[in-house]
Amino acid sequence: MPSSLAEAGERLTVHGDAGAELSGGKLSAVEISPRVGAVPRRITFPDGSLFETGDNDAIDRFLTRKGRGREGIIHRMERFHPRLIAFVAAAILLGALIYRFALPALVEVAVAVTPPVVPRVMSVSTLEALDRTVLGDSELDEARRGRIIEGFRAIAALSAGGEGDYTLNFRKGGAIGPNAFALPDGTLILTDELVELAGNDTEMIVGVLAHEIGHVELKHSLRQIYRAAGVAALIMLIAGDIGSGAEDVLVQGGGLLSLSYSRSAEAAADRHSVELMLKAGRDPTAIARFFQLIETKLEDHSETSIFSTHPGTPERRKAILDLVAELRAQPR
């Protein structure tokens, strides 16, 4: 019903058309809703009655006079004003800075404070899950296994963690075929199929294992998990209101970015292999031969694409050979 609001000393009162007081209360006990755009203000009295007014400016003037002008600060920021251009720039800049610097820093902190038991538990359970589902017992003969283990021990001993940090497991790959992979606690898994693919070139397998040791030493899997979580959190944060379609696009974009991260991790592990093999006095180009083998036997000539987890095989091989040449050229 039509009525008016008035100030009476310490009190705020509402009067009807006839002038009778309908409601009132001490200013401190009256709740005045913060201003949002041109939405009518609600003034709620202690007895639950409500006074609504579209005259936002009058309420703001009143609050300022009472020294409560600060309550409207958010609204003043939100007003349509050239200042908003600066806000847009600041939001974009801050978002980019967080992605570029804060996120990697947070990932490093998270990796540093993760107790070693976490990767261990993760690895044990992953291996158990893999053993139950795809992997089978290795059918390699002892002699071949012995040669690989010998090479593996030699390079593991020279890695930062020492030989004790790594264990090598032989498995039959089954559905995953020729492959070698590392779990974050230093458990390495090598499939029979890969050993067969390598033929008699044990050195090549050692080179591949050095690559996997690189993944463990550089803590790639932990980093990837934290990074994915961080990117998801960032999208959730900023994407408070961008529409569900645009949010999907952001998530997909985040996926593409994480692939680029995965490719650079592969390249870093390749370099690690070269360095470790050189240090052990073994053939640093062994892993390049492995890529050559993949190219010819599996006919993989793919180039680096933004949709893959690994860099293109020919490109990787070239990068490795370049690095070997560079390292060999350096005076020691």
Added chain:
Amino acid sequence: MALSEPATVPAYLDRRNNFGRSPAGGFQRLSFAGSASEYFGIWIVNILLTIVTLGIYSAWAKVRRNRYFYGNTVLLSRGFEYHAKGGQILIGRLIVFAYLIIYNVVLTVMPLAGGALGLLFFLFVPWLLTRGLRFSARVTSYRNVRFDFVGRTGGAFVAFIVGPVLAALTLGILAPLASRWSYRYIGNNLRYGRKAFATDPALGAIYKTWLPSAAMILLGLLIIGAIIAINITAMAPLIDDPDAISDELQASIGALTVLIYVLMFAVFGTASLFYRAGVRNVAWSATTFDGKHRLMSDLSRFRYTWIAVSNFVITLVTLGLMRPWAAVRMASYVNEHTAIRFEGEVGEIFSAIEQEGSAVGAEFMDIEGFDFGF
């Protein structure tokens, strides 16, 4: 329910009516009083403060956003009100966040325990959704009378877990059933003051609105299939000779993958928007308040889909900057095509409801579950 019949007037025919803006029967339409420029300020300050406070402000941002949209949603020249406090929303979010962290940690540490955990998740989500719906309803008021939601977890489980799973398993054939369940769950459990809403959308009507979307998806998949088939036949002779896989071919395979991906997104997106508008029309128009006041929705499915798609494209092209404009545009359209017809004198109806008061006091303790509006 005989009252539900007029709902099935095909929405695309309704364009004729829109010029008049005042359909027969005294329907009172909602309107939207906000503007894009006003919302732009609220939106960008929300984003900026959310970033600066590392996400904590997002709870208060939601309050400001909702107060803006609810407050500008006007029926009979009075706006709706959103009363949630940032603190309540923050606590609710922290709980959900903690659960997700625990869930992911356990999943990483014990992948084989994932099954049991998934089951727990299926029970937890309906509970959260129920709480979220209740929270959203209770913090919403119109003419100083609050809404309420009295649905239980069991109903949410059927409506939001069993329904979508069933729809997915049957490749969308049972999607109308799922839609009916969820609309019935929400519509029959919603209260305004002490009065109830009731809804019973006819399954036949939902299937009628589902058909064009199903046809769209089928046609889209056929076209995509044809594109793939044509390209494979064109590329096959080149691939027989492994050495001949040229860079160009590589590039064209990549381009094809992207094209197919975008097409899939477009086909499913359009079809689901089309369906969403149709179901909304059917369900809202089959809803009554207090057993006699009829609700109505007469979105044009074409127009609704067009607005949503063009909003998406414009938001993307302007790197998000036009999002406030897009949000206001959509809110205006949807509000203008939502109406209620009061049986009797409006003033009397509302003063009776106001006299009865709300079932919920203003000072209840509640926290938000999922972000889930209605």
